Amino acid sequence: MDPKPLDQSVDKPLLAVLGGERRDPxxxxxxxxxxxxxPEYRALRADKGGFLDMVYDPPSAAEITLQPLRRFPLDAAILFSDILIVPHALGQELSFVAGEGPRLAPPLTDASLGDFQPRMDRLQPIYETVRRVKAELAPSTTFLGFAGSPWTVATYMVAGEGSREQADARQLAYRDPGRFAAIVEAIENTTLTYLLGQVDAGVDAVQLFDSWAGSLAPREFERWVIAPTARLVERLRAERPQLKIIGFPKGAGGKLAAYARETGVDALGLDETVDPAWAHSVLPDSLPVQGNLDPLSLIAGGEPLKNAIRNICDALAGRPHIFNLGHGIQQTTPIAHVETLLRLLGKPL
Structure with missing residues (x-):
């Protein structure tokens, strides 16, 4: 499918920042x-069923994607989906256990990729969700697609679930790097297809979530985080030269500068543990940065929230900046605190 050209006549502030502009606010x-x-998400889930049922139901997934835009003056919609759609498309079975999180079966500690029957048809409902959202989204709102980065997705595929130290995947990478590289390559190839499909269905930019990047030693980080991400970015750009890509290597810490330099992402997401002033001092001046409010400070509200917002905005005032959290918003976050955040950032409600 030929790529759809971006509409240059509509001002999308977030997309402009990804292109290197500074915006205030x-x-x-x-x-x-x-x-x-x-609450509207919880009501829909009670009516529709489990998480995965909603991800694969385009009307529900589109509604959930649009819900926060109806409440808040946000500059982007983020596709409602999950990073484990890729292993599901590769043929690993996916389920979500209440209170425990995702499960992939069989884990690659007990099986091999050759045991799986790829099911690329599982990507189609996600593309339909994108088309539905795009049809309803305000022209000035940037639509973000996403996927998990190869390392993080591999950790789930190997262990069959999330884990605190990603020990199974790390041990496999040390013990049998050839086999682990084959897993990463399969993820890479499917992720390329998946993200190109999202772009062709209507997203404006994409984010690569590397939620477990911080678990690796420096040389392993180079091999399993930076190198696969760089290849994926290069391949995406070869297919869709205008596409903007945000990299989010959570926990990378002191390796952030190398990640930014070597992967070629258009913008770098910072988690809440990163000092934004330090990040500003070590990253290229023109690189857009996203982040990095601690989600717990949003729950706390009051002066801690005001001080945290001020600290981030002051530290990153000299570069293109997208304000975001350092990780996902938490379930117990008061709606009023989100409204306060937006008011403090100059976003009229």
Whole structure:
């Protein structure tokens, strides 16, 4: 399918910042902004069933994607989906256990990729969700698609679930790097297809979530985070030269500068543990930065929230900046605190 050209006649503030412009106030969105902290999401889930049922039901997924935009003056919609759609498309079975999170079966500790029958048809409902959202989205709102980065997705595929230290995947990468590289390559190839499909269905930009990037030693980080991400970015750009890509290597810390330099992402997401003043001092001056409010400060509200917002905006005032959280918004976040955040950022409600 031929790529759809971006409409240059409509001002999309967040997309402009991804292109290197500075905006005051900064555009804002929140990771996991479509989800459990919203009563309308909880009501829909009670009516429709489980999480995965909603992800694969385009009317429900589109409604959830749009819900926060109806409440708040956010500059981006983020597709309601999950990073484990890619292993599901590769043929691993996916389920969500209440109170425990996702499960992939069989785990690659007990099976091999050759045991799976790929099911690329599982990507089609996600593309339909994108088309439905695009048809209803305000022209000035940037539409963000996403996928998990190869390392993080591999950790789930190997262990069959999330884990605190990602020990199974790390041990496999040390013990049998050839086999682990084959897993990463399969994820890479499917992720390329998946993200190109999202772009062709209507997203404006994409984010690569590397939620477990912080668990690796420096040389392993180079091999399993930076190198696969760089390849994926290069391949995406070869297919869709105008596409803007945000990299979010959570926990990378002191390796952020190398990640920014070597992956070629258009913007870098910072988690809440990163000092924004330090990040500003070590990253290229023109690189757009996204982040990085602690989600717990949003729950706390009051002076801690005001001080945190001020600190981030002051530290990143000299570069293109997208205001966001350092990770996903939490279920117990008061709606009033989100409204306060937006008012403090100069976003009229």
């Amino acid at each position: 900064p555009p804002v969105w929140m990771m996991r902004q479509a989800g459990r902290y919203l």
